[in-house]
Amino acid sequence: MPENIAKLCIHSITTKPWSLDVALDKYAAAGVGGISIWQDAAQAVGQERARDLVEASPVEVISYVRGGFFPNHSAEARLKALDDNKKMIDEAATLGAPLLVLVCGAEPKQSLQESRKQIQAGIEALIPYAAERGVKLGIEPLHPMYADTRSAINTLGQANEVAEAISHEQVGIAVDVYHLWWDDQLEQEIKRCGEQGNLYAFHVCDWKVPTSDMLLDRGLMGEGCIDVPLIRSWVEAAGFDGFNEVEIFSNHYWAMDQDDFLAQIIEAYKKHS
Amino acid sequence: MPENIAKLCIHSITTKPWSLDVALDKYAAAGVGGISIWQDAAQAVGQERARDLVEASPVEVISYVRGGFFPNHSAEARLKALDDNKKMIDEAATLGAPLLVLVCGAEPKQSLQESRKQIQAGIEALIPYAAERGVKLGIEPLHPMYADTRSAINTLGQANEVAEAISHEQVGIAVDVYHLWWDDQLEQEIKRCGEQGNLYAFHVCDWKVPTSDMLLDRGLMGEGCIDVPLIRSWVEAAGFDGFNEVEIFSNHYWAMDQDDFLAQIIEAYKKHS
Numbered sequence: 001m002p003e004n005i006a007k008l009c010i011h012s013i014t015t016k017p018w019s020l021d022v023a024l025d026k027y028a029a030a031g032v033g034g035i036s037i038w039q040d041a042a043q044a045v046g047q048e049r050a051r052d053l054v055e056a057s058p059v060e061v062i063s064y065v066r067g068g069f070f071p072n073h074s075a076e077a078r079l080k081a082l083d084d085n086k087k088m089i090d091e092a093a094t095l096g097a098p099l100l101v102l103v104c105g106a107e108p109k110q111s112l113q114e115s116r117k118q119i120q121a122g123i124e125a126l127i128p129y130a131a132e133r134g135v136k137l138g139i140e141p142l143h144p145m146y147a148d149t150r151s152a153i154n155t156l157g158q159a160n161e162v163a164e165a166i167s168h169e170q171v172g173i174a175v176d177v178y179h180l181w182w183d184d185q186l187e188q189e190i191k192r193c194g195e196q197g198n199l200y201a202f203h204v205c206d207w208k209v210p211t212s213d214m215l216l217d218r219g220l221m222g223e224g225c226i227d228v229p230l231i232r233s234w235v236e237a238a239g240f241d242g243f244n245e246v247e248i249f250s251n252h253y254w255a256m257d258q259d260d261f262l263a264q265i266i267e268a269y270k271k272h273s
Numbered sequence: 274m275p276e277n278i279a280k281l282c283i284h285s286i287t288t289k290p291w292s293l294d295v296a297l298d299k300y301a302a303a304g305v306g307g308i309s310i311w312q313d314a315a316q317a318v319g320q321e322r323a324r325d326l327v328e329a330s331p332v333e334v335i336s337y338v339r340g341g342f343f344p345n346h347s348a349e350a351r352l353k354a355l356d357d358n359k360k361m362i363d364e365a366a367t368l369g370a371p372l373l374v375l376v377c378g379a380e381p382k383q384s385l386q387e388s389r390k391q392i393q394a395g396i397e398a399l400i401p402y403a404a405e406r407g408v409k410l411g412i413e414p415l416h417p418m419y420a421d422t423r424s425a426i427n428t429l430g431q432a433n434e435v436a437e438a439i440s441h442e443q444v445g446i447a448v449d450v451y452h453l454w455w456d457d458q459l460e461q462e463i464k465r466c467g468e469q470g471n472l473y474a475f476h477v478c479d480w481k482v483p484t485s486d487m488l489l490d491r492g493l494m495g496e497g498c499i500d501v502p503l504i505r506s507w508v509e510a511a512g513f514d515g516f517n518e519v520e521i522f523s524n525h526y527w528a529m530d531q532d533d534f535l536a537q538i539i540e541a542y543k544k545h546s
Contacts (some may be wrong), residue, residue, distance in 0.1 A: 035502065106496070108482045108498035109498075111362070111500065112457070113457070143417065144418070144455040144456075145416065145418040145484075145487070146335060146418050146419070147454075147455040147498075148480055148482045148483070148497070148498045149483070154455055155457075158457065181420075182385065182417040182420040182427055183417075184385070184386070184428075184431065207421055208319065209381045209421045209422060210421070210422070211418075211421070211487065214418070214484065214487055224381070224421070225381035225382075225420075225421045227384065228517065
């Protein structure tokens with residue numbers, strides 16, 4: 001269990017009711033070391049103001065969230081997706097975020113295999129642009145329940161295959177316990193991910209029992225059925241020493257007092273991560 | 274595409290508003306060849322009456338649904354689960370159902386690996402009882418979004434491993450496109466399942482885009498993102514020549530006129546299966 005929270009990072013969407021300036025102040029006051037900024041939070045204050053806020057804050061920017069959504073039946077739409085991603089890379093660079101997390105997308109009108117090819121092509125097309133701006137790209141494998149539209153990459157094994165096929169230091173992987181906890185190949189794929197130098201980020205939360213919503217009912221660590229400390233031990237054994245990023249979308253938690261929620265996050269991180 | 278619907282089977286829960294007698298009459302009148310009976314449908318009319326109904330019907334009973342739920346933190350509860358399953362085997366035998374489908378269960382307080390061990394032990398304990406009554410047991414791997422409580426067997430690969438470890442003709446596998454469509458190992462695991470003689474049942478429906486409910490928003494074949502004909506071709510290439518079972522839980526479809534829904538099922542089966 002962590003003795004301190006210097007390596008704790010919180011995604012801005014986790015405390016969505018707070019604007020970016022409030023979130024930065026609250027996280028800093030609590031001793032939270034990092035923040036991953038979602039585009040909506042930066043846009044709400046404006047990108048320039050967002051940059052000033054993070055420059056003035058002791059809280060470190062860990063990643064910018066979220067690019068991706070590469071596959072599409074239409075070639076025109078795929079080109080449009082590249083433009084959207086370049087804009088997000090610019091925004092990440094402005095904020096000093098070293099990593100842009102990719103929710104890779106899926107096109108329900110075609111096979112997942114075809115979507116994965118388009119994902120790889122899209123990421124490869126972005127590498128020069130991202131490299132020039134010093135922003136790495138993190139493939140985030142998503143739970144199979146999101147395979148219809150959100151991601152055709154649904155296991156860490158698939159993410160490893162794509163990252164290894166691309167084989168460029170600009171591209172790595174974000175491991176999220178929520179998406180991957182059920183996979184009996186997870187330990188060995190985390191090991192492989194680390195050995196290949198592709199383990200760029202680690203996201204934590206919990207799977208509530210029962211879960212009432214496919215998207216917006218994530219739990220705090222310790223609240224559900226995921227053995228977060230075990231997965232964290234695998235990630236650390238694979239050489240990862242970065243931040244533990246708490247990424248929770250929850251109508252339940254967004255409805256409560258966010259100061260109380262922040263205290264709960266820190267408590268859960270100390271006890272169950 | 275099927276030229277006729279003699280190999281079409283419908284799960285009683287698909288047309289839940291119909292009692293068993295009505296469902297049997299409607300299916301028979303439409304030329305539907307088979308029915309898989311859920312316990313609630315049989316219990317609603319009583320097991321003896323259910324037996325009389327199916328004996329008088331031209332519709333063939335394909336399976337009884339659903340046993341399982343073996344894992345539990347408590348040894349006492351695991352023994353209780355065996356008793357429940359024996360009761361369901363008796364009921365299946367009474368109805369002349371050759372197969373009891375198993376939703377194997379998962380215990381969120383322990384690892385999925387431990388739950389899988391308890392599943393295997395539970396199934397093995399049932400074999401003599403099931404064999405005496407002429408009822409086979411079908412392991413149904415469930416989608417990873419049900420790994421918290423409904424099943425620790427979430428891929429066909431895992432189901433194959435358990436079935437092969439048990440290695441008894443009394444035990445096979447039910448392949449359901451809804452649970453398995455996303456898996457990049459599916460084609461080869463279906464082949465393996467057939468080669469090992471374990472392919473006992475094939476369930477179809479579709480994954481709606483978007484899906485509004487984790488349990489009760491399944492779609493008709495052709496309505497979503499699953500390539501049902503492709504998966505069916507793999508199943509048939511693996512030697513399966515049994516029924517195509519339509520298993521849909523849907524608040525949407527249960528709310529509509531069930532005669533119209535039955536016509537839609539048959540249309541979807543002819544066009545998109």
